[in-house]
Amino acid sequence: MQRLRRTMLYVPGNNAGMVKDAQIYRSDSIMFDLEDSVSVNEKDAARFLVYKALCTQDYEGIETVVRINSLDSPHGKEDIKAMVLARPGVIRLPKTETAQDLLDVEELVEKEEKKLGMEAGTIKLMAAIETPKGVLNAYAIASSSSRLIGIALGAEDYVTSMKTKRYDDGIELLFARSMIVNAARAAGIYALDTVYTDLNNEEGFVSEIKLIKQLGFDGKSIISPRQIDPVNKIFAPTRAELDNALQIIEGIKEAEAKSSGVIAVNGKMVDKPIVERAERIIELAKASGMTLTAGKEE
Amino acid sequence: MKIVKTGMAGTLESSDVLVTVRENPGKGVEILLQSIVEKQFGKQIKKVVKEKLQILGIDEAVVQLNDKGALDCTIEARLAAAVYRASGITSYNWEKI
Amino acid sequence: MTNQENISTDFRKKLAPFEKTEIQGFLAANGLTFEDDIEETAIVRENNEIIATGSISGNVLKCIAIKPDIRGSNLAGSLITALIQKQYYRGISNLFIFTKPQNSSIFSRLGFYVIYEVENEAVLMENNPAGLSLFIENLKKETAAKQIVSSADSALESSSAEGSTKNISSIVVNCNPFTKGHLYLIEKGASESAFLHIFVLSEDRSLFPTETRFDLVKKGTQHIKNLAVHSGSDYIISNSTFPSYFIKDARKIYDIHAKMDLGIFSEKIAPALNITRRFAGEEPLCPVTNNYNRLMAEILPQKGIEFTVIKRLESGGNPVSASRVRALIKENRLEETEALLPPVTYNFLKSPEGEKIIKKIRGIQG
Numbered sequence: 003m004q005r006l007r008r009t010m011l012y013v014p015g016n017n018a019g020m021v022k023d024a025q026i027y028r029s030d031s032i033m034f035d036l037e038d039s040v041s042v043n044e045k046d047a048a049r050f051l052v053y054k055a056l057c058t059q060d061y062e063g064i065e066t067v068v069r070i071n072s073l074d075s076p077h078g079k080e081d082i083k084a085m086v087l088a089r090p091g092v093i094r095l096p097k098t099e100t101a102q103d104l105l106d107v108e109e110l111v112e113k114e115e116k117k118l119g120m121e122a123g124t125i126k127l128m129a130a131i132e133t134p135k136g137v138l139n140a141y142a143i144a145s146s147s148s149r150l151i152g153i154a155l156g157a158e159d160y161v162t163s164m165k166t167k168r169y170d171d172g173i174e175l176l177f178a179r180s181m182i183v184n185a186a187r188a189a190g191i192y193a194l195d196t197v198y199t200d201l202n203n204e205e206g207f208v209s210e211i212k213l214i215k216q217l218g219f220d221g222k223s224i225i226s227p228r229q230i231d232p233v234n235k236i237f238a239p240t241r242a243e244l245d246n247a248l249q250i251i252e253g254i255k256e257a258e259a260k261s262s263g264v265i266a267v268n269g270k271m272v273d274k275p276i277v278e279r280a281e282r283i284i285e286l287a288k289a290s291g292m293t294l295t296a297g298k299e300e
Numbered sequence: 301m302k303i304v305k306t307g308m309a310g311t312l313e314s315s316d317v318l319v320t321v322r323e324n325p326g327k328g329v330e331i332l333l334q335s336i337v338e339k340q341f342g343k344q345i346k347k348v349v350k351e352k353l354q355i356l357g358i359d360e361a362v363v364q365l366n367d368k369g370a371l372d373c374t375i376e377a378r379l380a381a382a383v384y385r386a387s388g389i390t391s392y393n394w395e396k397i
Numbered sequence: 398m399t400n401q402e403n404i405s406t407d408f409r410k411k412l413a414p415f416e417k418t419e420i421q422g423f424l425a426a427n428g429l430t431f432e433d434d435i436e437e438t439a440i441v442r443e444n445n446e447i448i449a450t451g452s453i454s455g456n457v458l459k460c461i462a463i464k465p466d467i468r469g470s471n472l473a474g475s476l477i478t479a480l481i482q483k484q485y486y487r488g489i490s491n492l493f494i495f496t497k498p499q500n501s502s503i504f505s506r507l508g509f510y511v512i513y514e515v516e517n518e519a520v521l522m523e524n525n526p527a528g529l530s531l532f533i534e535n536l537k538k539e540t541a542a543k544q545i546v547s548s549a550d551s552a553l554e555s556s557s558a559e560g561s562t563k564n565i566s567s568i569v570v571n572c573n574p575f576t577k578g579h580l581y582l583i584e585k586g587a588s589e590s591a592f593l594h595i596f597v598l599s600e601d602r603s604l605f606p607t608e609t610r611f612d613l614v615k616k617g618t619q620h621i622k623n624l625a626v627h628s629g630s631d632y633i634i635s636n637s638t639f640p641s642y643f644i645k646d647a648r649k650i651y652d653i654h655a656k657m658d659l660g661i662f663s664e665k666i667a668p669a670l671n672i673t674r675r676f677a678g679e680e681p682l683c684p685v686t687n688n689y690n691r692l693m694a695e696i697l698p699q700k701g702i703e704f705t706v707i708k709r710l711e712s713g714g715n716p717v718s719a720s721r722v723r724a725l726i727k728e729n730r731l732e733e734t735e736a737l738l739p740p741v742t743y744n745f746l747k748s749p750e751g752e753k754i755i756k757k758i759r760g761i762q763g
Contacts, residue, residue, distance in 0.1 A: 018316035018374045043486050046384065047309045050377040050397060058373035080392065087394050306490035308481070312474035312507055318481070320490065322525070332526060334508060362527065366508035368474065 004282065006030045006289050007152065007192050008221035008237045009230050010067060014039035015048035021055045027227035030289075031065040036081050037072075037096050045077045049084050056088035066090040067128060072097050073106055082107065086114035086125055092151060097159070098129035099136045101146035108147050123149055128194075132156030134163050137178045140185035152192030154223060155182050158199075170206050172213055183218045195222040198229070211236045238290035239283045247280035247287075248294065303361045307386025310370075310378035317370040319378040321386040322362040329353055329360065335367035348372050352379050355396050361386070404448070406441045406479050416440070423447045427462040430642045434602075435460065439479050441472065449476045453484055455601070456631065457493045459640045477507045481524070493631060494522045495640040512632075513665070515656040519644070523631075532630050533669045540594070540670060543625040564703070566590040566674035567667070569633055571719070573603040575613040575742045578678065578717035581710040583618055586676040589705075593624040594670055600635040604723065604758055609745070617741040632666065634658040636685060651685075655692035663700035674703040681709065681716055712736055726758045 011029035013020045015036045024032045034055070040048040052068060068090045070081035085093055095107050104127065111125050127149040131137055137160070144153050157175055161167050166174045179195065186193035195214040198207050211233050214222060222233055239247070246267075253267040254277060265272040287294065303323045310318040324330060331346050349363055363379070370378070380397045384390070412420060420438065421431045434454050441449035449472050451461035458480045463472050484492055494504055498520045501511055509522035512529055523529070568586050572579050587593045595618070597611045605613075607628075615626045629635075639654040641647075666672070675697055680687040690706060697704040709716035717737050725734050726746075735743050745751045 017313070018311070018370060018378075019314055022315050022371055022374065043482070046390075047378070047381040050309075050381040050384075051374065053394065053397065054373040054377035054380075059371075084392070084394050308485045308490055311478040311482075312471075313478065314471050314474070318478065318508060320524070334506075364508070364526070368471075 004285065005065065006221070006285060007065070007194060008286075008289075009233050010154075010194060010221065010223045011227065011230070012039075012197065012223055012225050015052045015068075016040050016044045018051060021051055022059070025059075025061045025064050027230055029064065029224065029227070029230050030221065031067050031092075032061060033067040033069055033094060033223065034090070035069045036077070037069050045071070049077075049081060053084045053088045056085075056090050065092065067092040067094050069094040069096055069130070070107075073103070073110075078107075079110065082110045083114055086111055086120070087118060089120075089125065092126045092128050094128040094130060094154070096130050096156070097132045097136070098143055098153075099131075099133055100139050101142040104129050104143055104146045104150065108149060111149075125149070126151045128152050128154060130154045130156045131178075131182060132159040134160070137181050140181045141188055144185040144189035144191055150189070150191055152194055152220070153182055153186050154194035155179060155196045157196035160196075170209075172210060179214065179217055179219070187218065192220045193218065195219045197223045197225050199225060201226055201228065204232070208232055208236065234290055237286060238292065239287050241292075243283055244287045244292055244294075247283040250276060250280040251284065301357050301383065301387045301389060303358065303383070303386045304388055305386055307382040307384070309381035309385060310374075312366060312368060314368045315370055315374065317365055317367040317375050317378050319375075319382040320364040321379075321382040322364070323386075324360045324362045327360065329358065330362045332362065332364040333367065334365065336369050337367070344372075345375060348375055349379060352376050353383070356380065356383050358383060404441060404443045406439055406475070408479075408483060409438050409440065410436070412438060419447060420450055423450060423464075424460055424462050424642070427465075428643070428645060429460060429462055431460055432640060432642050434638070437483060439476060439483070441476060448472065451476050451480050453480055454640075455638065456484070456489045456491060457495065457638075457640055458484075459495065460642050461494075461496075473503060474507060477504075490525075491528055491631070492524045495643070496520055496522070497643050500643075513657060513661045515653055515660060518649070518653045519657055521634075521657060521661070529632060529665060532632055533666065536594070536627055536666070536670060539627055540592075540625045544592070563589070563591040564673040565592045565594070565671045566676055567594040567596065567662075567670075567672045568676045569596045569598065569629065569662075570614065571598045571603060571635070572605075572610045572614050573719045574605045574610065574722060574745075575617050575739065576717050576719050576722055576737050577712070577739055578710045578719075578737070579614070580617060580739050581717075582676065582678045582707050583614075583624070584621060585707050587621045587624050589676075590674070591623065593621075594672060595624055595626045596629040596633045597626065598629045598633060598635045599631070600638045602635075602637045605754060609750070609754075613742050613745060617739045632661055634661070636689065651688055652692065655689060655696060659693060659696045659700070663697060663702045667700075667702055672702070674705060676705050676707055679706050679709045679716075682718060682720065723758055726755055729759070731755070 007030050009029040010031040010033045011024060011027060013024045013032055013034050015034050021034065034052045036048050036052060056066060068085050070085060070093055071077035093111065095104060098104055108127060112122055115122055115124055127147060128151055129143050131140060131153055140153065155178055157168060160178060161174055183193040198210050200206060215236055224230065250267050250272055253265055253272060257265040303321060307321040310316050312318050331349055333342060333345055335342060335345060345367060384392065424431055435452040436454050438452040439450060440447060448467050449463040452459055481492065494509055498514055498517060501520045501522060504522050509524050510526045512521045512523050514520040566586060568583060570579055583595060595614060597614050599607050601607055603610065611628055618624060618626060634657060636654055641650040644650050644653060677690050677693060680690055693704050722734050722737055746755060
């Protein structure tokens with residue numbers, strides 16, 4: 003069963019209240035931030051706070067991600083040292099420009115794992131791509147490490163580097179998004195979209211979610227618990243999609259029982275990609291709280 | 301670890317605690333607690349602080365806490381940050397934090 | 398976490414004119430004024446509208462105001478945290494707040510302790526509950542060290558045994574810079590006392606920096622055995638640094654300042670050192686200091702401290718004063734200050750460090 007990563011809730015790492023309550027909103031992942039949301043003077047304090055929270059608090063199965071500072075900064079190495087010991091699910095590297103950036107982090111993570119007697123590869127990695135160069139290197143980054151579970155677009159810095167800004171229709175991000183989703187698919191990992199910062203523009207947010215779903219993204223980083231529901235709603239399959247998926251899985255079971263090699267549902271051939279898609283739809287439906295008994299009465 | 305200057309960490313926001321660690325030469329450990337949950341949890345908070353100081357090897361310090369309902373792990377995190385700041389040490393022994 | 402999304406806190410070292418007007422208006426609406434010695438100001442806005450502000454100056458937090466209908470949310474906690482952190486990053490962790498007594502409960506919830514209250518008028522708070530007692534402990538140490546060296550303790554014993562008029566006394570000086578006038582005052586005070594405590598004001602508004610002023614007094618009085626020179630620290634409050642932003646009636650500021658400064662002196666400091674008398678130099682020139690002498694004469698005896706004014710030393714028909722020295726320096730007449738200054742000060746002025754200050758004094762005029 004594949005993990006859903008529709009919503010990755012961003013939590014400023016030095017905000018004790020938010021770190022404490024992050025799991026109550028039931029996002030798919032929680033991303034504790036040690037980077038941009040933490041001022042230089044508070045880097046140490048945030049690291050202590052996130053470290054203790056991860057060591058102590060029960061996040062109830064929600065995936066925990068820590069965005070560390072880059073290795074160019076004076077904080078990145080210590081972040082890795084502390085976080086490997088704290089064992090979040092994933093360490094997210096900001097501003098990844100090359101495969102080497104990621105390999106450098108991997109090397110340090112592996113060293114710490116070894117020191118602590120942890121199995122190599124325990125800590126997964128994720129890379130945020132936030133520059134034009136990073137976008138062009140998307141596939142090299144996406145395929146650089148077996149620890150990598152996904153790549154994410156960070157658009158705020160990217161649009162500035164591109165001498166533009168964010169527009170409602172998102173055309174300025176089309177190339178970067180396509181590159182990233184394509185690279186992720188080619189490497190077999192997750193593709194995650196950037197944040198949407200205008201909390202007062204619900205309409206704009208909804209159309210952005212529809213767009214990234216259409217492009218093939220798995221989900222999105224979000225900055226407020228208020229953004230969880232709209233994303234889940236749009237990513238939820240329709241009743242018809244779910245019924246169809248359920249029929250496909252049912253069909254497979256029947257075929258297996260009959261030891262039949264060829265599977266057809268409603269007169270259509272069912273092959274591997276279709277089964278995978280059906281499984282994914284059912285997972286999404288489960289996570290969205292839909293009833294799984296097929297609505298055959300229709 | 302030895303306290304060589306005043307160290308502060310944390311905030312006065314809800315669910316957080318502001319911890320100040322000061323030198324206390326020759327006078328052991330003193331804990332001054334101000335908490336919105338002092339009646340129910342005052343003893344427990346002081347116990348957490350004492351134990352953590354012991355683990356960090358602090359035997360002389362005045363520790364002042366202004367608690368706005370922080371979890372134990374938050375108190376420990378802020379205390380450790382304040383102690384490290386007050387000791388001027390920047391190589392951290394994470395297993396003790 | 399959702400209601401903070403549109404709230405931003407920014408710090409300004411120098412306020413743009415429009416912003417200053419905005420802050421002044423916001424403070425005025427809360428019955429407060431903006432003070433000109435402010436070093437940094439925090440401005441909290443919600444959707445561009447100011448909802449809170451607070452400033453720092455030295456180790457003081459002041460001009461703090463929160464929009465009335467938001468009070469009670471934790472905005473005060475966030476604002477004070479921002480100010481405390483700002484101070485901490487610049488190396489200041491012992492912090493003070495001067496405010497109206499009715500606000501003291503808000504600040505005590507935020508970790509500040511009342512040091513002294515002038516009833517209905519003003520309260521001084523500090524975030525270190527042991528701050529004042531550490532200061533007093535230190536004064537006692539400085540005194541003991543001096544008494545051992547000078548064996549003045551025998552004098553102390555004899556004075557009490559004889560029941561003579563020789564008290565333990567005190568003088569508060571600024572010494573900007575230390576002149577023969579100050580030396581005369583100190584010598585006179587010491588000769589009339591079993592032991593004399595000199596407090597040098599700690600404030601960085603003077604042309605001569607705090608450490609220099611302190612050093613010159615200390616060196617220049619070394620020959621007098623029965624005295625100790627202390628730094629006034631944060632508990633001898635100079636009129637020039639007393640925050641009055643919360644006092645509506647400007648005519649009351651001097652009074653309230655005197656009541657606070659002299660209250661702390663006579664109720665907290667004097668008893669710890671057994672001080673029963675305070676000397677001051679006669680002040681014919683400066684109206685502010687003269688007024689303070691008048692207030693001391695009024696307040697101190699009520700608090701059980703005898704107050705004695707000593708006539709100024711004169712030179713060439715004029716009183717010897719630090720302001721006269723500064724005026725001569727300004728006018729490029731350094732040689733003439735030699736007659737007014739003890740060698741320790743005059744030699745300092747001739748040193749490279751002294752030269753810097755001379756330039757600063759002249760620069761002010763030019």
